[in-house]
Amino acid sequence: MVKKPNSKKKLSRYWSVAGYAILPGLVTAVVVMLLYWLLYVINSNFLYSETSSVLLFASFGSSAFLMFMAPYSKTARPSKFVKSYLLATAMGSVGYAFIGAVSIFLVTGIMMFLLSVLLFITRSEHPPAIGIMLAFVFYRVDVYGILVVVSGVAFLLAIRMLLSKYLYRADFMLDRMADIL
Numbered sequence: 402m403v404k405k406p407n408s409k410k411k412l413s414r415y416w417s418v419a420g421y422a423i424l425p426g427l428v429t430a431v432v433v434m435l436l437y438w439l440l441y442v443i444n445s446n447f448l449y450s451e452t453s454s455v456l457l458f459a460s461f462g463s464s465a466f467l468m469f470m471a472p473y474s475k476t477a478r479p480s481k482f483v484k485s486y487l488l489a490t491a492m493g494s495v496g497y498a499f500i501g502a503v504s505i506f507l508v509t510g511i512m513m514f515l516l517s518v519l520l521f522i523t524r525s526e527h528p529p530a531i532g533i534m535l536a537f538v539f540y541r542v543d544v545y546g547i548l549v550v551v552s553g554v555a556f557l558l559a560i561r562m563l564l565s566k567y568l569y570r571a572d573f574m575l576d577r578m579a580d581i582l
Contacts, residue, residue: 429469432560433462436553457546460532461553467529468561476527479558484525486533486554490547492516493537505539512538 440458464486467477475481496512516534520526533550536542 425469425472428564429465432469432557433465435560436461436465436556439552439556440549457533457536457542457549457553460529460536461557463529463532464527465557467527468557469564472561472565479561481525481527482530483554483558484523485520485527485530486550488519488523488525489516489530489532489534490537490550492519493534493542494547496534496538497541500538509535509538 437458464482467474468479468482471477492512492515496508499508512534513531516531520530537546
C-alpha cells in the first residue's frame with residue numbers, strides 16, 4: 402500500500418509560518434507606521450523633548466508587537482493594555498513631581514517598584530507600559546504627552562478591535578480546512 406502524503410501537516414506547517422508570523426507581522430508594521438505618522442502629525446517632538454517621544458513610541462511599538470503577534474497572550478488583552486497605560490501615565494506624572502526633592506535614581510526605582518506592584522494587583526500586566534512611566538519620570542511630559550498616550554492607546558485599541566473579527570479568526574478557519582483535507 403502506497404502511503405499518501407499528509408496534506409494536513411503540510412498545510413498546518415505552512416499556516417504556522419504564514420498565518421502566525423507573516424500576516425500579523427505585516428499588520429504590526431503597518432499599525433506602527435500609522436501610529437508614527439499620527440505622532441508626526443501631532444508633532445510630538447515640538448510638544449516635548451525628542452527623547453521622550455522615542456520612549457513613548459518604543460513602548461507603543463512593543464505593545465503593537467504583543468497585541469498583533471501574540472494576540473492570545475495574557476499581556477495582550479485589551480483591558481490589560483488600557484489599564485497599564487493609564488496607570489503608567491499617572492505613576493510617571495507623580496514620579497516626576499518628586500524629582501526636585503529626591504534623586505532621580507531613587508524616584509525611578511521607587512516608581513518602577515510601585516508600578517510593577519500596582520500592575521500586578523490590578524491584573525493589568527502589560528510590560529511595555531513601564532516605558533511610558535519612564536518617559537514621564539525622566540522628562541517633563543505634560544498634558545500634551547497625556548494626549549499622545551491617550552491617542553496612541555485609542556488608535557492601537559481601535560485597530561485591534563477591528564482586526565479581531567478577521568485576523569484572529571482566520572487561523573480557526575484554516576485549521577478546519579486542514580481537518581477536512
